[in-house]
Amino acid sequence: xxxxxxxxxxxxxxxxxxxxxxxxxxxxxxxxxxxxxxxxxxxxxxxxxxxxxxxxxxxxxxxxxxxxxxxxxxxxxxxxxxxxxxxxxxxxxxxxxxxxxxxxxxxxxxxxxxxxxxxxxxxxxxxxxxxxxxxxxxxxxxxxxxxxxxxxxxxxxxxxxxxxxxxxxxxxxxxxxxxxxxxxxxxxxxxxxxxxxxxxxxxxxxxxxxxxxxxxxxxxxxxxxxxxxxxxxxxxxxxxxxxxxxxxxxxxxxxxxxxxxxxxxxxxxxxxxxxxxxxxxxxxxxxxxxxxxxxxxxxxxxxxxxxxxxxxxxxxxxxxxxxxxxxxxxxxxxxxxxxxxxxxxxxxxxx
Amino acid sequence: xxxxxxxxxxxxxxxxxxxxxxxxxxxxxxxxxxxxxxxxxxxxxxxxxxxxxxxxxxxxxxxxxxxxxxxxxxxxxxxxxxxxxxxxxxxxxxxxxxxxxxxxxxxxxx
Numbered sequence: 342x343x344x345x346x347x348x349x350x351x352x353x354x355x356x357x358x359x360x361x362x363x364x365x366x367x368x369x370x371x372x373x374x375x376x377x378x379x380x381x382x383x384x385x386x387x388x389x390x391x392x393x394x395x396x397x398x399x400x401x402x403x404x405x406x407x408x409x410x411x412x413x414x415x416x417x418x419x420x421x422x423x424x425x426x427x428x429x430x431x432x433x434x435x436x437x438x439x440x441x442x443x444x445x446x447x448x449x450x451x452x453x454x455x456x457x458x459x460x461x462x463x464x465x466x467x468x469x470x471x472x473x474x475x476x477x478x479x480x481x482x483x484x485x486x487x488x489x490x491x492x493x494x495x496x497x498x499x500x501x502x503x504x505x506x507x508x509x510x511x512x513x514x515x516x517x518x519x520x521x522x523x524x525x526x527x528x529x530x531x532x533x534x535x536x537x538x539x540x541x542x543x544x545x546x547x548x549x550x551x552x553x554x555x556x557x558x559x560x561x562x563x564x565x566x567x568x569x570x571x572x573x574x575x576x577x578x579x580x581x582x583x584x585x586x587x588x589x590x591x592x593x594x595x596x597x598x599x600x601x602x603x604x605x606x607x608x609x610x611x612x613x614x615x616x617x618x619x620x621x622x623x624x625x626x627x628x629x630x631x632x633x634x635x636x637x638x639x640x641x642x643x644x645x646x647x648x649x650x651x652x653x654x655x656x657x658x659x660x661x662x663x664x665x666x667x668x669x670x671x672x673x674x675x676x677x678x679x680x681x682x683x684x685x686x687x688x689x690x691x692x
Numbered sequence: 693x694x695x696x697x698x699x700x701x702x703x704x705x706x707x708x709x710x711x712x713x714x715x716x717x718x719x720x721x722x723x724x725x726x727x728x729x730x731x732x733x734x735x736x737x738x739x740x741x742x743x744x745x746x747x748x749x750x751x752x753x754x755x756x757x758x759x760x761x762x763x764x765x766x767x768x769x770x771x772x773x774x775x776x777x778x779x780x781x782x783x784x785x786x787x788x789x790x791x792x793x794x795x796x797x798x799x800x801x802x
Contacts (some may be wrong), residue, residue, distance in 0.1 A: 386743050461739060466800065468773055500771065528767040587771050592743060601702060606733025631732075680747065 345371035347653055348440055348450035350427045353381025355627030356456035357410040362650040364417030371420035372423055373427045375461035378676035379427035380407035383457055396640060416675020422446050426461045428637030430599045436622060452622055452653045457629040468508045469557055469587050479563025481584050490582060492516050499586035500524060505533040512545045519547045521554060615652035616645050696792035702729045705795035708749050712787045721747035734801050740783035745772035747782040753795035758785055773802050
């Protein structure tokens with residue numbers, strides 16, 4: 342069981358900055374995120390794109406903002422459960438919560454801060470009959486354990502970065518690897534495209550384009566697929582694994598069943614005070630919440646995280662006094678023993 | 693003229709004739725959102741970067757007045773579901789006076 346003061350769900354900019362504000366109030370944080378790396382949308386969707394409305398940064402790339410936030414919160418030693426989706430929320434008798442992920446990891450905290458953005462990113466699934474029957478029986482949406490693909494006949498579908506990257510990675514391990522895409526053009530980093538071209542020239546990868554997988558076959562597990570070439574050619578192909586990589590799309594997912602008040606795919610919160618939800622001790626901050634006048638902006642998420650931490654402090658330390666202190670005055674004291682503070686002014690009389 | 697008229701059929705099949713400002717740097721996805729013609733979280737999910745297809749629409753009239761499709765839009769649509777020849781990503785359609793009379797239908801949710 343992982344124990345912490347504030348359990349944050351979502352490692353996007355709002356979730357990350359919460360660690361900083363909580364740390365100033367001596368509260369420790371742990372973050373759960375369904376993606377394998379911190380940063381949320383910024384890291385997953387647009388790491389190389391600029392953002393222009395972060396106060397004090399005329400222009401900053403999304404990925405760089407994430408790097409900066411990670412650096413800013415480092416002294417507060419946040420814990421991370423990455424690549425796992427928060428599945429259930431159970432309220433305990435003492436008012437604290439246990440949050441369990443889809444992989445069974447349990448987290449215990451008096452405060453839960455949902456900073457889930459658009460929700461958790463789930464694979465986009467092709468529209469194929471019997472698709473769910475073949476899931477985990479030959480159809481995989483993620484390459485979790487590359488070894489299981491060794492010596493197998495594999496077909497990857499898709500034309501983006503992840504389709505290219507896994508084609509490159511698995512081409513060496515697989516018995517055969519076929520990449521099927523609906524267009525002749527692939528959208529990815531230049532060196533990935535070149536590498537796939539080399540693998541194709543070396544006979545290690547077969548490209549079928551423009552084409553689509555239109556049907557799945559097999560008695561107990563996937564054995565064959567039907568491929569429809571745009572030129573009208575329809576044929577079947579035997580295989581062990583079909584890996585459709587059509588990107589990720591965000592879903593509110595299990596959060597929707599936690600008993601929270603939901604309005605238009607967002608969690609309703611009390612914006613007059615602290616962004617608490619209808620469940621006391623559970624807060625929702627950033628893009629995932631809604632209230633009159635809500636704006637889905639990173640800078641608003643930062644503000645919401647800051648106010649939320651004040652309320653969380655009151656819940657964790659009932660009756661304990663605290664007044665807001667400027668970091669310039671009080672410095673930043675990390676849980677790792679580090680101390681950042683403003684240099685002292687020199688007081689000296691001139692001769 | 694800084695307002696044009698656009699006819700939008702929502703996902704329930706209801707037809708809306710709406711006024712669209714041409715001077716607010718708005719695109720058609722944002723126009724749909726400004727009139728609440730599709731619930732939040734079901735349209736413009738990526739914010740308008742042609743990185744999802746949640747704002748896909750079918751253009752039934754005025755296609756010739758629209759900007760040409762860029763590489764990113766074309767690549768995204770090639771991976772999208774429920775596409776037709778008339779499919780466009782509405783986030784890539786910035787509202788101009790030439791588009792007066794445009795008619796579109798919002799594609800189903802994926």
